[in-house]
Amino acid sequence: xxxxxxxxxxxxxxxxxxxxxxxxxxxxxxxxxxxxxxxxxxxxxxxxxxxxxxxxxxxxxxxxxxxxxxxxxxxxxxxxxxxxxxxxxxxxxxxxxxxxxxxxxxxxxxxxxxxxxxxxxxxxxxxxxxxxxxxxxxxxxxxxxxxxxxxxxxxxxxxxxxxxxxxxxxxxxxxxxxxxxxxxxxxxxxxxxxxxxxxxxxxxxxxxxxxxxxxxxxxxxxxxxxxxxxxxxxxxxxxxxxxxxxxxxxxxxxxxxxxxxxxxxxxxxxxxxxxxxxxxxxxxxxxxxxxxxxxxxxxxxxxxxxxxxxxxxxxxxxxxxxxxxxxxxxxxxxxxxxxxxxxxxxxxxxxxxxxxxxxxxxxxxxx
Amino acid sequence: xxxxxxxxxxxxxxxxxxxxxxxxxxxxxxxxxxxxxxxxxxxxxxxxxxxxxxxxxxxxxxxxxxxxxxxxxxxxxxxxxxxxxxxxxxxxxxxxxxxxxxxxxxxxxxxxxxxxxxxxxxxxxxxxxxxxxxxxxxxxxxxxxxxxxxxxxxxxxxxxxxxxxxxxxxxxxxxxxxxxxxxxxxxxxxxxxxxxxxxxxxxxxxxxxxxxxxxxxxxxxxxxxxxxxxxxxxxxxxxxxxxxxxxxxxxxxxxxxxxxxxxxxxxxxxxxxxxxxxxxxxxxxxxxxxxxxxxxx
Numbered sequence: 001x002x003x004x005x006x007x008x009x010x011x012x013x014x015x016x017x018x019x020x021x022x023x024x025x026x027x028x029x030x031x032x033x034x035x036x037x038x039x040x041x042x043x044x045x046x047x048x049x050x051x052x053x054x055x056x057x058x059x060x061x062x063x064x065x066x067x068x069x070x071x072x073x074x075x076x077x078x079x080x081x082x083x084x085x086x087x088x089x090x091x092x093x094x095x096x097x098x099x100x101x102x103x104x105x106x107x108x109x110x111x112x113x114x115x116x117x118x119x120x121x122x123x124x125x126x127x128x129x130x131x132x133x134x135x136x137x138x139x140x141x142x143x144x145x146x147x148x149x150x151x152x153x154x155x156x157x158x159x160x161x162x163x164x165x166x167x168x169x170x171x172x173x174x175x176x177x178x179x180x181x182x183x184x185x186x187x188x189x190x191x192x193x194x195x196x197x198x199x200x201x202x203x204x205x206x207x208x209x210x211x212x213x214x215x216x217x218x219x220x221x222x223x224x225x226x227x228x229x230x231x232x233x234x235x236x237x238x239x240x241x242x243x244x245x246x247x248x249x250x251x252x253x254x255x256x257x258x259x260x261x262x263x264x265x266x267x268x269x270x271x272x273x274x275x276x277x278x279x280x281x282x283x284x285x286x287x288x289x290x291x292x293x294x295x296x297x298x299x300x301x302x303x304x305x306x307x308x309x310x311x312x313x314x315x316x317x318x319x320x321x322x323x324x325x326x327x328x329x330x331x332x333x334x335x336x337x338x339x340x341x342x343x344x345x346x347x348x349x350x351x352x353x354x355x356x357x358x359x360x361x362x363x364x365x366x367x
Numbered sequence: 368x369x370x371x372x373x374x375x376x377x378x379x380x381x382x383x384x385x386x387x388x389x390x391x392x393x394x395x396x397x398x399x400x401x402x403x404x405x406x407x408x409x410x411x412x413x414x415x416x417x418x419x420x421x422x423x424x425x426x427x428x429x430x431x432x433x434x435x436x437x438x439x440x441x442x443x444x445x446x447x448x449x450x451x452x453x454x455x456x457x458x459x460x461x462x463x464x465x466x467x468x469x470x471x472x473x474x475x476x477x478x479x480x481x482x483x484x485x486x487x488x489x490x491x492x493x494x495x496x497x498x499x500x501x502x503x504x505x506x507x508x509x510x511x512x513x514x515x516x517x518x519x520x521x522x523x524x525x526x527x528x529x530x531x532x533x534x535x536x537x538x539x540x541x542x543x544x545x546x547x548x549x550x551x552x553x554x555x556x557x558x559x560x561x562x563x564x565x566x567x568x569x570x571x572x573x574x575x576x577x578x579x580x581x582x583x584x585x586x587x588x589x590x591x592x593x594x595x596x597x598x599x600x601x602x603x604x605x606x607x608x609x610x611x612x613x614x615x616x617x618x619x620x621x622x623x624x625x626x627x628x629x630x631x632x633x634x635x636x637x638x639x640x641x642x643x644x645x646x647x648x649x650x651x652x653x654x655x656x657x658x659x660x661x662x663x664x
Contacts, residue, residue: 069558069562071558071561090561091558091561091562092561092562092563092564092565096562097562098558098559098562100555100558100559101555102553102555104553104555104556104558104559106556106559106573106574107578108577108578108580117560117563117573118562118563118564121560121563121564121565121569121573122563122564165559166562169562169563
């Protein structure tokens with residue numbers, strides 16, 4: 001319904017992707033002991049794309065990854081790779097490799113042998129193995145670490161070895177299962193940029209699983225938001241953030257004020273007894289809707305000219321900004337601002353039309 | 368004062384926790400060991416304990432020149448080599464197979480573990496029934512050329528029968544240790560290898576086997592200790608039908624049986640303690656090596 005949603009994205013964060021579908025997930029469902037964990041999931045992943053499967057624990061994102069890797073079979077549905085079903089193929093026949101959450105490095109082998117493992121299994125000649133391992137070590141910035149035991153590496157270095165070990169097999173798709181979860185915040189942020197850089201350099205499609213929305217927003221070309229085994233929304237990070245399709249997405253991605261309102265007509269939405277201009281259309285007149293306003297989009301203005309007036313209920317200093325909670329007729333609004341207020345202050349609130357995001361009520365996903 | 372004691376105990380709580388075990392160990396292990404060392408330098412009999420004469424190393428000389436002791440030592444060493452190799456190989460194979468997702472694997476595990484928890488007396492009883500004269504098994508084996516064989520008292524069958532039974536009874540225990548160690552290996556390692564194209568054998572060769580190195584070392588030394596201290600089953604099996612321990616011709620005689628026979632059948636405590644001191648030194652060296660290897664790994 002939102003006009004700002006780009007259905008086909010060509011550029012994202014400076015990285016060029018093609019529109020050629022590489023993987024098509026067709027109507028996949030999965031049950032474990034009678035419990036449905038994936039419900040008729042459809043998803044297309046394009047060549048050279050960095051796709052992130054984002055959702056809370058237990059939402060089914062890792063199950064999708066394991067089905068793609070060949071460790072699980074779906075209860076129904078199909079997966080096409082370049083137009084052909086890969087379900088009958090064993091994991092090593094799928095042109096897919098995986099970076100595991102806990103890296104899955106072989107503790108009895110050194111860095112070189114960990115990276116060379118796949119090539120040795122495939123019986124590559126020794127000079128070729130040495131060449132390729134050295135290339136990989138260079139790519140992951142671990143030159144001169146080849147003889148080091150993997151047990152003596154830091155978390156970030158182990159992560160790089162795991163990536164090198166996966167990439168040396170030249171997969172067309174790299175599956176990454178929460179690979180940064182075990183790292184501390186600073187290292188995680190550094191690795192986010194490095195992962196993106198590696199993906200751009202190698203041109204391999206990355207399918208990345210995480211529950212961390214910041215990771216997803218930082219690295220992805222496309223984010224797939226999943227909840228309860230249903231895809232909630234697929235889109236570019238900026239679209240997912242600005243135009244959440246339902247309450248779940250709005251809540252899960254960033255902080256939001258979600259208010260019930262009525263769509264009076266195209267471009268006119270009513271909430272808090274005031275009719276606001278907005279940029280949304282296509283709803284029935286007087287249809288009940290959910291409205292999302294991000295805390296940073298709400299403005300505190302002079303109460304004499306404001307459409308909404310409220311009382312400051314709490315204020316928290318967050319470093320870059322203050323998080324202020326304002327109560328308007330019993331409804332709580334969270335506002336991010338750089339200017340402090342006092343608890344009990346009466347303030348006016350306003351929001352620009354493009355910052356009001358109108359959603360249908362009760363959209364669950366996979367629709 | 369009480370406060371001081373409580374403070375000291377609080378700081379050294381490990382002493383309090385270790386005390387019961389240490390006290391029992393000292394009474395029932397350390398003192399008897401020291402006493403054995405002491406007795407081994409005397410000519411000593413239980414029938415007349417007050418009359419003991421200091422003989423210095425005569426008991427050791429007598430033991431080391433005793434044909435029965437040398438036979439027992441040879442038997443024990445042969446037993447150790449075969450038992451250790453067989454047990455390490457079989458228990459690993461069984462553990463790997465039963466760790467795979469096969470039907471009734473828990474039932475198989477129980478059946479293999481069962482002999483380990485059955486008392487040796489019961490095992491001896493079962494064996495005596497299985498191998499008694501004209502039993503179904505004996506008659507069945509006769510069809511394969513083993514006619515007129517009394518399995519528990521005919522050389523060299525008796526030795527191999529004892530060996531086979533001990534391997535069978537101990538297999539479950541070592542299998543359980545291997546299974547628990549295999550279960551500790553993260554599934555992700557196998558999945559990573561599978562993606563790289565490793566089949567079941569290669570996963571075993573490149574992941575399971577090397578990652579069980581510490582467990583193998585542990586099992587190796589446990590096997591060594593079990594086999595050096597072997598007594599009950601060979602004793603029970605060789606005495607089926609009232610024959611003397613080590614029947615036939617000491618071919619099933621082990622070091623511990625030799626010690627037992629000298630101490631409690633022939634009332635020669637000096638010889639028995641000297642042999643036990645030799646066995647203690649062998650086991651002590653093995654334990655020392657194991658500790659050193661353990662520290663290194």
